[in-house]
Amino acid sequence: MTVLRVWAPDAEQVVLECGGTDTPMACGDGGWWTLEASPLAHGVDYGFRLDGDGPFPDPRSRWQPEGVHGPSRWVDHTRFEWSDAGWQAPPLSAAVIAEIHVGTLTPAGTFDAVIDRLDHLVALGITHVELMPVQEFPGTRGWGYDGVDLFAPHHAYGGPDGLKRLVDACHRRGLAVLLDVVYNHLGPDGNYLARFGPYFTDAYHTPWGDAVNLDRAHSDEVRRFFLDNARMWLRDYHFDGLRIDAIHAIVDTSATHFLEALSAEVRRLEAELGRHLVLIAESDLNDPRTVRPVAIGGHGLDAQWNEDFHHALHAALTGESGGYYADFGRLADLARVLTRGFAYDGAYSRYRRRNHGRAATGVPGRRFVGCLQNHDQVGNRAAGERSSHLLSPELLKVGAALVLTSPFVPMLFQGEEWGATTPFLYFTDHSDPELGAAVRDGRRKEFAAFGWDPEGIPDPQARETFERSRLDWDERSRAPHAELLEWHRRLIALRRGHPAFADDRLEPIRVHFDDGRRWLVMLRPGIVVACNLAGDAQRLDCPEAAGCGVLLGSNPGVAREGSTLVLPGESVAVLCD
Template sequence: MTGYRVWAPAAEQGVDLVLGDERVALERGDDGWWQTDRAPRPGERYAFSVDGGDPRPDPRSLSQPDGPHEPSEVVDLTAHEWGDGDWAGAPLEGAIVYELHIGTFTPEGTFDAAVEHLDHLADLGVTIVEVMPVAAFPGRRGWGYDGVDLFAVHEAYGGVEAFQRFVDACHQRGLGVCLDVVYNHLGPSGNYLATFGPYFTDAHHTPWGWAVNLDGPDSDEVRRFLLDNARFWFRDVHVDALRLDAVHALIDDRAVHFLEELAAETDSLSRELGHPLWLIAESDRNDPATVTPRRDGGSGGLGLHAQWADDVHHALHVLLTGETQGYYADFAAADAPAKVLGRTPFFHDGTTSTFRGRRHGRPVDPDETPGWRFVASLQTHDQVGNRATGDRLSQLVPPGRLAAGAALLLTSPYTPMLFMGEEWGASTPWQYFTDHEDPELARAVSQGRRAEFAEHGWADQVPDPQARGTADASTLRWEELREPEHARLLEWYATLIRLRRERPELRDPALGREDVRREGGVLRVRRGEHLLLVNLGDETLDLPTGGEHEVLAAWQADLLHPGAARLGPDATLLLGPVTSTGTTEEASRG
């Protein structure tokens, strides 16, 4: 940063740089940019005044030490001495992703505190740590999806310098870092972008109000703002991937969609940096074109590298819990688990969605799109936190079903993602929490949350999002790892992840190769020469295995003799081909 600059195309009287009591008039440049040669000094506080209006933070601020309503702070991004010079990147194919929220991952709620638990993730077999949004927002507590300063890291987490240290520490342990970014909307409080230019448009609407201006007048610079934001995270903070929130709400009528442009620039930067960079979409469209590579001349898909596969979560959730309310109703179909585990990540691939009241989705071509491009999960921040009381799967089903779900996920053709604490069956809920400083907004959020669940009779059970205790209750308790039941599940997860890494058939991303059959409460999944048996019934069953195998992992199950296995209620048995080096004594017996 050689001088102060800001884009304010609608300014008529001018733009001032505000440094405490001092004001410096900026000079009008090209394309709506205003600038001065005055050199920024690290630690200096500054703001901009458009046409004599109130001083507002820099839209590209790197630090908001006193919150989004106050002046920005100059940061020297080159001050950190990186120790990841030999980092070659984190492959997405074969990855194990781990989603975490910095504010509730540890009691301290900071990046530096999170570093203390990275060895746990590396030992577990995680390869990519996905960090929920860190863009600055008002207050100290929140999920992060109401960020308003997209380049600034939330001060309560430690700011951008702490994020750099965190990424560096991850890389030195062989962990890649994925950052969740929100480009489809900004939060309702502290959002001053419209003061500077047409960042938003009323030509399109989203669930959060006006859409980001990706295709209207002056949208070139708005797109550049977001493209530069992605480049900032990749180049200056060294993240390896971005998870793009709700890309279906990025409404763009141009011939070249914003996502296609973002993918092209990301691929170009990847070649420049010499290691892989990834874009992972959250999309509600069930359209494989999202992750279909772009072809020469711009044909083909959008070119993103992966996307979340919510249908896999929904089918497994219904299978394990029996819940069929809301959008889960469609996934009560008897063939749902077999379809999403054996053929396609999209249960709705052109079929009728009763929740939507229409047909939904498009088929995935297994010859064109491998399974690793779809990130599958048993739990996520959305699927846990949007429940009335934020109850995890570990609070809904017994340990045997947790073990079964883990086995189904971690032997699937998709990229598995765990939600923080899932690996040991954390007893803490993960609830919806906020810390809005605007009293009216705070009241509206608290009342709205209660009203959302009132029709189900749950209003009295819903925690107040604004209460400090709601976030505190959602914070992991790491001491649980010393308790036998939690340690047992952790060992089970670690074993399954190790087996997935060591045995190519268990991570084969080819779709349609799995033979998945369901008979009542029994699932039989064949992956090449490997066989997974799951009994979700309440009776002990003797099941044929179809050949001679050795036990790789067992939860309340075992081989009776070659060709037959015994599974108790809520039992799981993973079998592999008999080898000269493997023995049943090496198996994990949960």
């Protein structure tokens, strides 16, 4: 028999509904209701009735086989037979991350189908696979950021055992696995948490509604809910780390911020399990305290996504200047990121109309994750355009070189390695017609403000929008995709094989550039990366390259003549001592 507990501090009565039988639960301290001899066993469905209403899914449901509105199913995590004993993830400082979306990576869109593509990632040189959220979300297709059953792997992807098989298969191939978790909000469709207790507060608001209650009355149990969730993914599913979505939307005025508490919790679990675990934040705060040690006032996370690096690189390559790209576009912005960590480290932001950020003095490159593409920067565009829709194959090679030779931890978005031409659109599958219409109309209104024809904006609710976002793996063997794929393989092999890339200090890095002529040279200890973004060939005087050999060139015309670099139009050369 299993001891069953559920937190419902405001309820007058809580009843377990299981197998056609209603069993009252006993109220204990702190609003916890218990059933000492519950009938739950592996595979049994159940729900809770609160004061006569329901049944509702368990807030900590481990499986929702019928979706967010269906019953919970009990899962015994000890039944799964793992084969990864003794596994240790590669250090984040040596990582090359691939971000994937389970539903669109393959035609089947399941955890098991992802396993069939792992050998591709291994051959590419990937070390870490980062899954976009897989927690139970409405319908059968979606990005996962509107999840509501945070302890349950999505049923359409393959449920708990499917996810465990995927993680186990990754470890057998030497791949670490990271999971994207959302602790700043939950979706509205199927969100029953508020029926159980004060999980949310109207004291603060986020772009998605009321904030999660992390510092008001009853917040101790809410914090415990999310801390236990993190522990579960790392312990019961053997994940090697978590990527925490939009920490700038986590509002917590407690003396011990939730992120600091999460860091401490994971460090204790790390010691308990004997495995290295990492926490990576998504943040647009440009605040190095996120990754500084707790002992000196930081939150103690291992790394954060570097939005400034993406924006500076994207704007430099594409010339786009709308929205937040208004703050970027000069090669000076990219140079500042490469040498200081942030472009905006207290500088005035025209987009925000205020000073933004804080200096990241002494923070090494391993504390930042850098990319040219990710799900947000592609999928939040009206038409879901990838960099391959915006740039020539030659400039894609330049962008890849700057990502994979930067001092930051590089990350690729699924299909980026071959210049995939399939878009990655925003798609949902809400069962509530009014909510689905509101999502569609809201997105069309948002982009109409930027001059888009509202009728030309793909409907997120349409299955076609989802289907168009599936990767076309056959592209890999066709031109120019095969050449781009080989370029990425060679860059990753160089990064992982050359000892100079182990030095991720920002202080020694120097960057020379000319905005007018559109060239940039990054000088790291033992490494020279020279980029020509212009369409015409250029000869660059680079004394630092005199004693270096050209290890990689994106164009056969790349050459070194003494201290002069010969760069064809839209090309890049990587030289090392």
